[in-house]
Amino acid sequence: MDIKELLEKVGDYNYNQDKILEAFEYAKKAHEGQVYITGESYIERLLQITDILLTTHPDCETVCACLLQDAALNNDEGCLEIEKLFGKSVCLLVKRLREIKKVQLVSDNQEVSVSPTMTTKEQRIRSLRKMFLAMAEDLRVVFIEAAERVYEMQVLKYRDVQEQEQYAEETLEIFVPILDRLGIFSAKRKLEDLSFCYLFPKKHKEIKKQLDKEAEKREEYLGLAAEEIEKLLTDNSIEARVEGRVKGICSIHRKLKRKEKNYIDEIFDIFALRVVVKNQDDCYRALGLVHSRWKPLPRKFKDYIAMPKVNGYRSLHTVVSGLGALLKDSPVEIQIRTEEMHREAEYGIAAHWWHKETGAKERTPLGMLEERRKEYMDNPVYKDKLKWVKSLVDLHEKTERDIDFEHSLRLNFFSDRIFVLTPHGDVKDLPRGSTPIDFAYAVHTDVGHHCVRAEVDGNIIPLDSELENGQTIKIHVDKRKSPNRYWLSFVETTRAKEKIRSWFLGQDRDESIKQGVELLNRHLRRLGKEKLDKDFSLLKTLKEGKALKEREEILEDLGKGAVTIAAIIKKIFSPGELFLVRRKQRGLAGRKRGKKKGERKVLIEGKSDYPIKLAACCNPQEGDKIIGYIPRGGGVTVHKRSCHLIEDLNPRRFVMANWEGEEAEDKMTTYIEIDYKNRVGILNDLTGVIRELNLQILNLHRIKKKDHNIIFMEIEIFDYEQLDRLLSKLEVVEDVFVVKRLKEDEIKEIFNL
Numbered sequence: 014m015d016i017k018e019l020l021e022k023v024g025d026y027n028y029n030q031d032k033i034l035e036a037f038e039y040a041k042k043a044h045e046g047q048v049y050i051t052g053e054s055y056i057e058r059l060l061q062i063t064d065i066l067l068t069t070h071p072d073c074e075t076v077c078a079c080l081l082q083d084a085a086l087n088n089d090e091g092c093l094e095i096e097k098l099f100g101k102s103v104c105l106l107v108k109r110l111r112e113i114k115k116v117q118l119v120s121d122n123q124e125v126s127v128s129p130t131m132t133t134k135e136q137r138i139r140s141l142r143k144m145f146l147a148m149a150e151d152l153r154v155v156f157i158e159a160a161e162r163v164y165e166m167q168v169l170k171y172r173d174v175q176e177q178e179q180y181a182e183e184t185l186e187i188f189v190p191i192l193d194r195l196g197i198f199s200a201k202r203k204l205e206d207l208s209f210c211y212l213f214p215k216k217h218k219e220i221k222k223q224l225d226k227e228a229e230k231r232e233e234y235l236g237l238a239a240e241e242i243e244k245l246l247t248d249n250s251i252e253a254r255v256e257g258r259v260k261g262i263c264s265i266h267r268k269l270k271r272k273e274k275n276y277i278d279e280i281f282d283i284f285a286l287r288v289v290v291k292n293q294d295d296c297y298r299a300l301g302l303v304h305s306r307w308k309p310l311p312r313k314f315k316d317y318i319a320m321p322k323v324n325g326y327r328s329l330h331t332v333v334s335g336l337g338a339l340l341k342d343s344p345v346e347i348q349i350r351t352e353e354m355h356r357e358a359e360y361g362i363a364a365h366w367w368h369k370e371t372g373a374k375e376r377t378p379l380g381m382l383e384e385r386r387k388e389y390m391d392n393p394v395y396k397d398k399l400k401w402v403k404s405l406v407d408l409h410e411k412t413e414r415d416i417d418f419e420h421s422l423r424l425n426f427f428s429d430r431i432f433v434l435t436p437h438g439d440v441k442d443l444p445r446g447s448t449p450i451d452f453a454y455a456v457h458t459d460v461g462h463h464c465v466r467a468e469v470d471g472n473i474i475p476l477d478s479e480l481e482n483g484q485t486i487k488i489h490v491d492k493r494k495s496p497n498r499y500w501l502s503f504v505e506t507t508r509a510k511e512k513i514r515s516w517f518l519g520q521d522r523d524e525s526i527k528q529g530v531e532l533l534n535r536h537l538r539r540l541g542k543e544k545l546d547k548d549f550s551l552l553k554t555l556k557e558g559k560a561l562k563e564r565e566e567i568l569e570d571l572g573k574g575a576v577t578i579a580a581i582i583k584k585i586f587s588p589g590e591l592f593l594v595r596r597k598q599r600g601l602a603g604r605k606r607g608k609k610k611g612e613r614k615v616l617i618e619g620k621s622d623y624p625i626k627l628a629a630c631c632n633p634q635e636g637d638k639i640i641g642y643i644p645r646g647g648g649v650t651v652h653k654r655s656c657h658l659i660e661d662l663n664p665r666r667f668v669m670a671n672w673e674g675e676e677a678e679d680k681m682t683t684y685i686e687i688d689y690k691n692r693v694g695i696l697n698d699l700t701g702v703i704r705e706l707n708l709q710i711l712n713l714h715r716i717k718k719k720d721h722n723i724i725f726m727e728i729e730i731f732d733y734e735q736l737d738r739l740l741s742k743l744e745v746v747e748d749v750f751v752v753k754r755l756k757e758d759e760i761k762e763i764f765n766l
Contacts, residue, residue, distance in 0.1 A: 156197075253288055
């Protein structure tokens with residue numbers, strides 16, 4: 014790539030080629046004599062990045078900023094000169110890119126303004142924050158960053174193995190989700206596959222080999238099938254362009270894993286046919302014709318036009334069989350969309366500015382550029398994406414530590430998303446695992462504070478139920494009600510947690526102490542313990558509770574939500590006072606005590622064949638008490654038991670973990686009593702709670718009384734948090750009167766121990 018080729022490409026658009034040439038000459042002079050790790054000159058690197066950027070059809074200012082991005086990296090005077098020569102807008106873009114580069118994870122042998130004591134993780138988090146700040150000011154930053162990242166991934170072979178893994182992991186975990194969320198799929202797909210190649214080389218090679226084996230046949234199949242569809246539509250006066258594409262290797266891998274298959278010929282939708290028509294009416298007409306000619310598969314039709322994805326993606330998806338003579342009865346996915354929808358699918362938010370009401374290569378009068386930019390900035394889609402980016406900035410400002418920021422970032426923004434609807438049809442974007450309380454706070458803080466009941470698609474559900482994609486949620490409020498501390502144990506979003514905690518922090522001291530006393534007494538009562546006396550003497554057992562004033566401070570913190578009830582209970586009572594030790598969970602532990610320190614594996618539920626990853630937040634070492642957590646991506650992440658982040662994780666995903674050669678912790682049991690009014694289905698509701706929490710009932714007794722029934726259960730338990738969640742969920746089951754833990758003498762009498 015040279016400047017002549019670049020100018021020929023931009024010649025198809027109404028860019029100021031003289032200004033682009035001037036930017037090139039300025040950058041060439043600034044980087045004279047510099048050679049990149051690939052062996053090419055630095056200006057050649059910038060030309061290649063700009064060439065990649067052109068696939069998103071940027072404006073002239075963005076092209077200039079891309080060429081100039083490193084010209085004033087360590088030179089403030091250079092920024093002033095750039096502003097004078099190329100304008101304020103280009104200068105601001107260059108400055109924002111410069112701020113990101115000053116804390117880049119890998120410095121490429123450039124001078125960077127990073128403290129010598131800063132860790133790699135801190136550098137990365139600072140770099141992310143800088144990028145989000147820059148994106149919040151001007152989303153064009155992300156187009157340049159994405160183009161540079163595609164280039165870096167394409168030349169990753171020139172770096173050492175450690176840098177390759179760092180780049181690939183950061184790309185897959187941070188850049189790919191950002192591009193997906195902003196709808197920039199063309200760059201997202203490239204980065205996804207390039208990252209997968211370095212992180213999972215064996216899997217990448219296996220899938221690529223399978224794809225290459227049938228590549229020629231597949232091309233023939235797709236060509237014939239496309240011709241059939243195009244002829245059908247043309248015969249019915251629908252102008253259309255039909256093309257086929259094979260899904261990316263990373264996407265195929267996820268599909269194989271999700272469907273528990275090993276070979277691509279075991280899944281049908283590794284390729285798709287894309288039908289692009291003139292308008293939305295033609296989309297539905299084309300769908301009707303396709304369904305009338307070929308047999309549609311049940312439950313495979315998705316209307317993303319009527320209900321777009323969270324990232325704005327619109328299209329009709331269907332799967333049919335019988336299409337194409339060579340395909341025989343193999344199912345084929347067909348996507349139907351308009352030209353505008355297709356541009357949005359490829360370029361995301363960029364499509365709303367650079368392609369508004371014009372073809373991809375239609376010239377735009379220079380006098381309209383400023384007007385076009387204003388239209389773009391006022392576009393609801395742009396504002397929605399900008400709002401999302403700004404929420405990333407807010408997230409960092411509201412988290413006290415960088416590690417909390419990264420944890421919340423992955424949890425709230427880069428995990429799987431769902432979208433649910435208000436009764437008026439407004440879409441709310443939430444992380445998977447969100448509950449009606451999360452939804453209520455997403456609507457408005459007051460709706461969250463006063464939420465008393467939730468309906469999903471017309472049915473009342475518990476407030477800690479997980480919401481699902483596409484549901485319509487109606488929240489009932491009561492101004493006399495206020496937040497419940499139990500909500501903190503299950504809400505998923507950072508916003509909901511912050512609002513709940515802020516509400517409790519706003520209460521006065523006496524009220525907070527009162528609520529702390531009530532909360533602790535309620536938990537003591539259901540544990541079969543005596544309630545607090547007037548001097549709160551029970552808290553004297555705590556190191557920080559010797560004086561009355563100190564005990565009041567503990568209760569105040571509890572009332573404000575600054576500490577959890579589980580933390581207080583575990584400090585007051587030993588496990589032996591809360592549970593009965595039933596048996597040791599040994600598994601493979603104890604068999605290989607001869608292994609040296611540093612060679613021992615982590616056992617999950619006594620087994621060593623689970624893929625595990627040691628959590629970076631607490632970095633567990635041999636000898637530490639550990640716990641396993643199953644994230645949504647699979648595998649098991651191992652944390653220290655003392656890790657502060659596990660309090661925010663879903664307790665249903667915890668599993669037993671210990672180091673090989675060390676005994677696992679004792680399995681414990683608890684005995685509970687449930688008093689309830691008999692009705693059809695109540696036993697199923699009660700046991701359903703236990704199944705949902707992945708607990709095991711070891712023993713059960715049922716007693717019928719005149720006006721109610723009682724069930725006594727022996728349940729295998731993991732820790733107090735799990736017991737607390739169990740009791741709380743059982744208490745809200747309809748027609749349940751009392752739920753409590755049995756005392757020792759009651760256990761002996763009922764279970765004959």
